[in-house]
Every structure is written in C-alpha cells, then in structure tokens.
Amino acid sequence: MFEAVKKQSLSEEVFSQLRERIVSQELKAGDELPSERVLCELLKVNRGAVREGMKRLQQAGLVQVRHGGATTVLDFQAEAGPELLANLLLGQDGQVQIAVARDIVRMRQVLSPAIAADAAIRQSSELADKLDALVEQMQHTQETVHLQYLTFEFWERLVDGTGNIAYRLAMNSLRKAYQPVLQLMTFILEKSVQDVSAFQALAGHIRRGETEAAFDCAKTYIDASSEAIYCFLDAYEQGST
Amino acid sequence: MFEAVKKQSLSEEVFSQLRERIVSQELKAGDELPSERVLCELLKVNRGAVREGMKRLQQAGLVQVRHGGATTVLDFQAEAGPELLANLLLGQDGQVQIAVARDIVRMRQVLSPAIAADAAIRQSSELADKLDALVEQMQHTQETVHLQYLTFEFWERLVDGTGNIAYRLAMNSLRKAYQPVLQLMTFILEKSVQDVSAFQALAGHIRRGETEAAFDCAKTYIDASSEAIYCFLDAYEQGST
DNA sequence: CAAATTCAACTGGTATGATCAGTTGACCAG
DNA sequence: CTGGTCAACTGATCATACCAGTTGAATTTG
Structure with missing residues (x-):
C-alpha cells in the first residue's frame, strides 16, 4: 500500500x-x-x-x-554494464521502452534453460529441498501475486544453485531492471505462473540430476511465458502508436 | 611494447x-x-x-x-552487477580465480549460440558484409594474436548485429572481465581460433538468415573452444595445488 | 511503572574556498 | 623543425564549517 x-x-x-x-x-x-x-x-x-x-x-x-x-x-x-538496463527500460518520462523490455526478456529466456541444467548437474539435495518447499507453497496459494513472487523466488534459488557467479550477477541486473514494472507483469504471466506442475517437474529433474530433462522442462516453460510477454509488448506497441 | x-x-x-x-x-x-x-x-x-x-x-x-x-x-x-566480474576474476594478489573464469566462459558459451541466431534472424546485409570482411582478414593472416583479435571482433560485431542491448551490455562486462587475461588465452585458443572455416560458415548462415544453422554452427564452435578453456583451467587448478 | 517526549551525539549531505597537480596550446629559443 | 617555457585551463586534494536525518538514552508525562 x-x-x-x-x-x-x-x-x-x-x-x-x-x-x-x-x-x-x-x-x-x-x-x-x-x-x-x-x-x-x-x-x-x-x-x-x-x-x-x-x-x-x-x-x-x-x-x-x-x-x-x-x-x-x-x-x-x-x-x-547491464546495470544500465534499469535506466534504459524506463525512459525519461517513466515510459517503458518496449524494445529494451523485449531484449531483457529474450536474454532471460536464453539463460534460463542453461541455468536449470547447470543447477541440475550439481545434484544438490539442499537446493532440491528449497525448490520443493517453494512448490509446496505454490500449491497452497490462490493469490496470483503471491504465486508470481514464488516463481521468481524459484528462479532466484535456481540461479544460486548453479553456483555460477556470472549467472548470479547477470540475473541481478535483469532483476533490478524489471523490478519496477513487476506489477505490470502480474496479469501477463497469470496463466503461465499458475502452471505449478511445470515447477514441480523441474524441481524433480534437478533433484535427480537430470540435466537434459531440466533444460527441456525449463525451456518449455520459459519459452511459453516469454511468448506471452512478447505478445503483450507487441500489443502495447500497437496501442501506443 | x-x-x-x-x-x-x-x-x-x-x-x-x-x-x-x-x-x-x-x-x-x-x-x-x-x-x-x-x-x-x-x-x-x-x-x-x-x-x-x-x-x-x-x-x-x-x-x-x-x-x-x-x-x-x-x-x-x-x-x-556483472561489472564486478572483472574484480572477482583477478583476486587481491592478481591471481586468476579459476572458478570465476569457468563461470564466465560458461555464460559466454550459453549466450553465444543465441546471439548468432538472433543476429541471423535480422538478415542484415550490413552486418553480413562486416563479418565477411573480418573472415577475409582472418584468411590472410598467420599471426595467432591477430587472428584471436579478429575472432573477438567477429563476436563483438555479432552482438551488435542482434540489436539486443541486454546482450550488448552483458557482453561488455564479460569482455572487461577477461580483457586483462587475454594474452593468457592466446595459446589456449590457438587451435580453435585457426578454424576460419567455422567463421566463414557462420557468416554465411547469418547473411542468409538461417537462424537454426547459425545457432548450431556457433554452438559447435563455442562448445569446442569453451571445452579447451575448461581443460586448461582444470590443468591449471591441478598444477597450483 | 510504562509510554511518550526531548535532546545530545552520532551519522551522512552540502557548502566554500584554497591549493596541488596534470594537460593543453601558444609562444619562443635553439 | 625540435625542444623548452609558461599561462590558462582541466581535475584532485585538502580543511573547515554547517545542515539534516537517525539513534538511543535521559527525561518527562500519563
């Protein structure tokens, strides 16, 4: 509030x-x-x-x-460096720059499956436990906003789970860039966020160290949600011209 | 000098x-x-x-x-943000941090094929001309250092060619991170750098807008050179312990 | 006594003006 | 043309105020 x-x-x-x-x-x-x-x-x-x-x-x-x-x-x-993305995404007048938004989403789309795979290859039960706990919480919530929060949290833990500092720092910059417009994304991602089974499957693959399955699972999910955002951005672009 | x-x-x-x-x-x-x-x-x-x-x-x-x-x-x-990578890669005593190096190479490995594909999808003849010119120069040089410079230049132009500002800024940070240790990489990448035909093929795919072929071609190349670096880093790690 | 208030002693933020130090270009001697 | 000199820039450092927000302990108040 x-x-x-x-x-x-x-x-x-x-x-x-x-x-x-x-x-x-x-x-x-x-x-x-x-x-x-x-x-x-x-x-x-x-x-x-x-x-x-x-x-x-x-x-x-x-x-x-x-x-x-x-x-x-x-x-x-x-x-x-990418920390400038936060300033580029929101132009001088606070208007969202569509092209920049697309680029950020695209980069996230490209990195995510690799992150899932790299997290899986470690077969850390500690990470798997955290992910399972998040999935558990996802299943017991109806609030879209809370669900969205949990999915972002899921990805953050996944990034941590890779132990890759380059991923970690890059995702920090992306996160800080889209942080200010998170609430705008709530209804765009309403559908894809509600697919808890995808996260459940992904968490399972990571627990069992199934790198390729984790990659594919993450890719399927992130491609879909990215597509949803692209569609919205296209429509937004049309609407404002 | x-x-x-x-x-x-x-x-x-x-x-x-x-x-x-x-x-x-x-x-x-x-x-x-x-x-x-x-x-x-x-x-x-x-x-x-x-x-x-x-x-x-x-x-x-x-x-x-x-x-x-x-x-x-x-x-x-x-x-x-990722601009910190430059400071993390070289520890206090100027020693290269192997784990960080691996992470940087890995991120570059993940991004590169997507960059090639995204550059291809634009079908910009302007970009293709630049790439062809670089390939041309590669074919007429024997110096490994110059060849290495040209290959890095090739990738930089590719990143520019995507028009994706997120890629661009991310790669800036990665570049600044490995800039100080470029000369160390000269002999590691000696083999993979000399494969001019790979760049020639990639440039062709990009000119013709063959996104999938560009992706695969880039992936094959970057996987090989990344593997070479991983091997070196493993050996280096063994040697220093 | 417990809650609210006050206030001194921190903290960082802003201001001013002087001086040190590196760069530039015009000018001048060789 | 080369090299040196010098004045007029530029940023870098310094010292010393004072303003402004935070904190916590002392004090007042209920």
Missing part, C-alpha cells in the same frame, strides 16, 4: 541528469562535458556534489575522466 | 580497498562500515576522497548509504 518516499541527494540528481542526457544521445560519445566548475554553476550546486555524481558516471562506464584534461562521454553501448 | 603507466587517484584507492574487503568477505553483508570521519583517519585521506569512493561502492551495489545512519555492506552476490 505505502512505499518509501523518494529522496534524491544532489549528487544522485547530478548523476541521473547527466546519465539521461548520455543514454538519450543528447550527449554523444566523444563529446566533452563542461568542466566541473562550470557544471557547478549550471546545476547550481557545489563542486563536491558534481564530483560525486561524476564518480558514479565513471563507475557506470558512461564517462572517462582524465586529470588535467576534459571529461569525455563514452559510448555506453560499448562500455556500460 | 609500452603501456600507459598506472596512476590511481585517492578515491579509487579508497574504492578498491573497501571493495576487496567486501568481495573477500572480510566485510560481510550487514556489517556497518566505520563512519566517513573515522575512515578519513584510518586511510589518512580527506573526507571528500572517502565520500567519492563511497559513491562508487554505492553505484557498484556493494554498500547501502543512509543519511543519518550507518553505511552497511550489502550482499554483493545478491546486489552487484
């Missing part, structure tokens, strides 16, 4: 303002940023705030800072 | 020192960092430098800062 009120610090404001201008190509790769002292005046903040914002831009791979020289804008498509 | 001399700013030093302590679990998730003023004294630097380092830690998803409260360490496995 309630949620934390937003409060943005000055350095965050500096960061997000410049970030928006970079991802919107208003500031192109190779462009030189105004000097810190000039930015202070333009943004009406002190230099520390500007510098702190710069450090974040630098960490995000959006600008290159050279002591003594000008700060230049980098090509974010070639330099930034 | 020559390379840029390294020069680390104070805020970067602060950032990397704390980052190392976090990823090494020396600072565990939930722990509270010393206050900024205390860190100043411990690190013998100005508070501005500490704060700038903090902003980077925050951007990297390693700490949570609350105005008025203490700054706490986050669970980087649950919060950080």
Whole structure:
C-alpha cells in the first residue's frame, strides 16, 4: 500500500541528469562535458556534489575522466554494464521502452534453460529441498501475486544453485531492471505462473540430476511465458502508436 | 611494447580497498562500515576522497548509504552487477580465480549460440558484409594474436548485429572481465581460433538468415573452444595445488 | 511503572574556498 | 623543425564549517 518516499541527494540528481542526457544521445560519445566548475554553476550546486555524481558516471562506464584534461562521454553501448538496463527500460518520462523490455526478456529466456541444467548437474539435495518447499507453497496459494513472487523466488534459488557467479550477477541486473514494472507483469504471466506442475517437474529433474530433462522442462516453460510477454509488448506497441 | 603507466587517484584507492574487503568477505553483508570521519583517519585521506569512493561502492551495489545512519555492506552476490566480474576474476594478489573464469566462459558459451541466431534472424546485409570482411582478414593472416583479435571482433560485431542491448551490455562486462587475461588465452585458443572455416560458415548462415544453422554452427564452435578453456583451467587448478 | 517526549551525539549531505597537480596550446629559443 | 617555457585551463586534494536525518538514552508525562 505505502512505499518509501523518494529522496534524491544532489549528487544522485547530478548523476541521473547527466546519465539521461548520455543514454538519450543528447550527449554523444566523444563529446566533452563542461568542466566541473562550470557544471557547478549550471546545476547550481557545489563542486563536491558534481564530483560525486561524476564518480558514479565513471563507475557506470558512461564517462572517462582524465586529470588535467576534459571529461569525455563514452559510448555506453560499448562500455556500460547491464546495470544500465534499469535506466534504459524506463525512459525519461517513466515510459517503458518496449524494445529494451523485449531484449531483457529474450536474454532471460536464453539463460534460463542453461541455468536449470547447470543447477541440475550439481545434484544438490539442499537446493532440491528449497525448490520443493517453494512448490509446496505454490500449491497452497490462490493469490496470483503471491504465486508470481514464488516463481521468481524459484528462479532466484535456481540461479544460486548453479553456483555460477556470472549467472548470479547477470540475473541481478535483469532483476533490478524489471523490478519496477513487476506489477505490470502480474496479469501477463497469470496463466503461465499458475502452471505449478511445470515447477514441480523441474524441481524433480534437478533433484535427480537430470540435466537434459531440466533444460527441456525449463525451456518449455520459459519459452511459453516469454511468448506471452512478447505478445503483450507487441500489443502495447500497437496501442501506443 | 609500452603501456600507459598506472596512476590511481585517492578515491579509487579508497574504492578498491573497501571493495576487496567486501568481495573477500572480510566485510560481510550487514556489517556497518566505520563512519566517513573515522575512515578519513584510518586511510589518512580527506573526507571528500572517502565520500567519492563511497559513491562508487554505492553505484557498484556493494554498500547501502543512509543519511543519518550507518553505511552497511550489502550482499554483493545478491546486489552487484556483472561489472564486478572483472574484480572477482583477478583476486587481491592478481591471481586468476579459476572458478570465476569457468563461470564466465560458461555464460559466454550459453549466450553465444543465441546471439548468432538472433543476429541471423535480422538478415542484415550490413552486418553480413562486416563479418565477411573480418573472415577475409582472418584468411590472410598467420599471426595467432591477430587472428584471436579478429575472432573477438567477429563476436563483438555479432552482438551488435542482434540489436539486443541486454546482450550488448552483458557482453561488455564479460569482455572487461577477461580483457586483462587475454594474452593468457592466446595459446589456449590457438587451435580453435585457426578454424576460419567455422567463421566463414557462420557468416554465411547469418547473411542468409538461417537462424537454426547459425545457432548450431556457433554452438559447435563455442562448445569446442569453451571445452579447451575448461581443460586448461582444470590443468591449471591441478598444477597450483 | 510504562509510554511518550526531548535532546545530545552520532551519522551522512552540502557548502566554500584554497591549493596541488596534470594537460593543453601558444609562444619562443635553439 | 625540435625542444623548452609558461599561462590558462582541466581535475584532485585538502580543511573547515554547517545542515539534516537517525539513534538511543535521559527525561518527562500519563
């Protein structure tokens, strides 16, 4: 019902303002940023705030800072990491960027079966127990939102179960990207989420270390739910044009 | 022959020192960092430098800062993005972390065939021309290092060709992670890199929009080269214990 | 005593102004 | 043309205030 009120610090404001201008190509790769002292005046903040914002831009791979020289804008498509997806998915006006959404769903679609297989190959009963417990909870709930929460939780545990840190970190970025629009997905995934038997089967395959079966099972499920999202996105795209 | 001399700013030093302590679990998730003023004294630097380092830690998803409260360490496995892989791959002492290397290679292995397929489905002659040009260059070089460069370039163009920003950003992080150890991979991939015909075939499939063939072709190649790396990593692991 | 309030002592956030340090380009001597 | 000098940029570091939110213990209040 309630949620934390937003409060943005000055350095965050500096960061997000410049970030928006970079991802919107208003500031192109190779462009030189105004000097810190000039930015202070333009943004009406002190230099520390500007510098702190710069450090974040630098960490995000959006600008290159050279002591003594000008700060230049980098090509974010070639330099930034997936953590930028969260900012790309929601444009300046808070509008969902369909193309980005499709790309995120696609990447998740590609990774998921492999994650299931890699989790299965470990044959960890500890993981299998967790998954079974989640399936158990799925079977005893009617609430779609709770069901959706459990399925996402299922996938998160699966990622953990692979022990693959690259998967883990990549999925973190994807998760943070679609986190803000989760509620939009509730009714899109209403159908596929209710197919508890798929999760039950998948959990079984993973417990028994059946990598190929786990792969196929995950693929069947994720392909279906991805397709549902694609359809929705297509329709949404049509509707807004 | 020559390379840029390294020069680390104070805020970067602060950032990397704390980052190392976090990823090494020396600072565990939930722990509270010393206050900024205390860190100043411990690190013998100005508070501005500490704060700038903090902003980077925050951007990297390693700490949570609350105005008025203490700054706490986050669970980087649950919060950080793939850009952290570069730091995880090379441990504190500069030693390559085998497990992380395996995970990175595995993720690349999983994504690559899908990337090839997604690039093929677009049937962009512009992309196909670029790929053909690269294959052309491959055929006219004997230098292994140059050949390796061209193959990596081939994959980069392929990723661009998908138009999928999620792939693009994910691969950026993977690339930045293995960039520092590229020269180590030269002789590991010597064999698989020399198979120019595979790239030629793949480029053809992509030009003709043969998604499944492109997928299979890419999979065959990437599975082989991944296997070569796994073997090396296994041997390396044995050798160092 | 128990609950509410107050308040001092933290914490991070912002501001100012000075100084150090690397880069650039114009200018000048060889 | 080469190399050096220097002034005018750029970012990096520093010191010192003060503002603002949080915390918890002391205090008041019921």
